[in-house]
Amino acid sequence: MSAPPTELMTTHTEATRPRGEELDHQRRAITALGHEMRALVDATVRTAAPAEVLHRVTDGVRRLTGQLTGRRRVRGEIPDVDEFPGGARMYSPVTGPGSPLAPPMQVTPEDDGIVGRCTLGIAHEGPPGYVHGGMSAMLLDELMGWACYRAGTPAMTVSLQMRYHRPVPVETPLRVFAHVTGTEDRKIFVAGSIGTDEDPSIALVTADGVFVSPDPARTRTLFPNTP
Numbered sequence: 001m002s003a004p005p006t007e008l009m010t011t012h013t014e015a016t017r018p019r020g021e022e023l024d025h026q027r028r029a030i031t032a033l034g035h036e037m038r039a040l041v042d043a044t045v046r047t048a049a050p051a052e053v054l055h056r057v058t059d060g061v062r063r064l065t066g067q068l069t070g071r072r073r074v075r076g077e078i079p080d081v082d083e084f085p086g087g088a089r090m091y092s093p094v095t096g097p098g099s100p101l102a103p104p105m106q107v108t109p110e111d112d113g114i115v116g117r118c119t120l121g122i123a124h125e126g127p128p129g130y131v132h133g134g135m136s137a138m139l140l141d142e143l144m145g146w147a148c149y150r151a152g153t154p155a156m157t158v159s160l161q162m163r164y165h166r167p168v169p170v171e172t173p174l175r176v177f178a179h180v181t182g183t184e185d186r187k188i189f190v191a192g193s194i195g196t197d198e199d200p201s202i203a204l205v206t207a208d209g210v211f212v213s214p215d216p217a218r219t220r221t222l223f224p225n226t227p
């Protein structure tokens with residue numbers, strides 16, 4: 001197997017990793033910025049402001065972006081504030097409180113599986129008033145990955161079959177559910193569904209996934225920065 005590309009190499013050491021209060025402080029700051037960024041994304045896709053306002057805001061945002069100076073995370077690098085695999089991922093596009101793209105979905109183990117709760121906005125819209133089908137797949141794929149991890153077998157998706165029964169409304173609290181249905185060597189079979197929090201018994205979307213735990217050598221090649 002070939003060596004990982006140089007940009008995948010570790011750039012931080014255990015010694016520089018924030019801990020305790022410093023870690024909490026950093027995570028709170030990341031979460032606060034993520035929250036404001038999500039508000040900006042929402043305002044951006046809702047606004048009917050005239051062009052001159054949009055140009056003024058564009059200049060302001062460009063100036064703000066320029067303030068995020070210092071070292072930038074490179075591809076494959078695990079942020080110091082994360083616990084990978086299986087813990088906090090501050091910038092995950094699904095669960096990350098620091099990601100402007102994430103709802104973010106809150107994940108808790110429940111019953112015989114794992115539950116995700118989130119509300120999607122019109123930034124995630126497909127048909128007017130309803131969630132984009134790709135977003136539904138993303139929520140389920142992530143949660144099904146968590147179900148594998150919880151079952152003690154961290155794994156990657158090799159197949160995800162989606163069924164869209166009814167449209168998923170935006171601006172409505174959702175309940176996403178995933179559970180492992182079986183295993184066969186390194187393969188894990190997982191089922192998932194999305195309903196509203198108000199009436200979770202009606203499955204709006206269901207999914208069946210096959211996940212595979214990469215063998216140790218493959219894992220080291222794919223994720224050279226994991227401890």
Ligand SMILES: CCCCCCCCCCCCCC(=O)SCCNC(=O)CCNC(=O)[C@H](O)C(C)(C)COP(=O)(O)OP(=O)(O)OC[C@H]1O[C@@H](n2cnc3c(N)ncnc32)[C@H](O)[C@@H]1OP(=O)(O)O
Nearest residue numbers: 085141142145154155156157158159210212214215218219
């Ligand atoms: C630390 C570990 C990682 C954890 C990461 C957690 C991230 C969490 C984030 C959550 C993010 C959410 C999740 C995401 O978004 S994960 C991101 C999306 N997924 C990927 O990028 C995965 C891409 N695929 C691969 O890299 C390889 O396939 C891996 C590494 C997974 C396995 O390659 P490897 O060389 O090791 O395995 P194999 O090829 O010998 O196959 C093994 C077995 O599997 C069977 N098979 C293969 N394909 C299919 C298929 N389509 N249907 C049914 N079965 C299939 C195959 O026949 C064989 O079975 P058998 O013939 O022996 O019976």
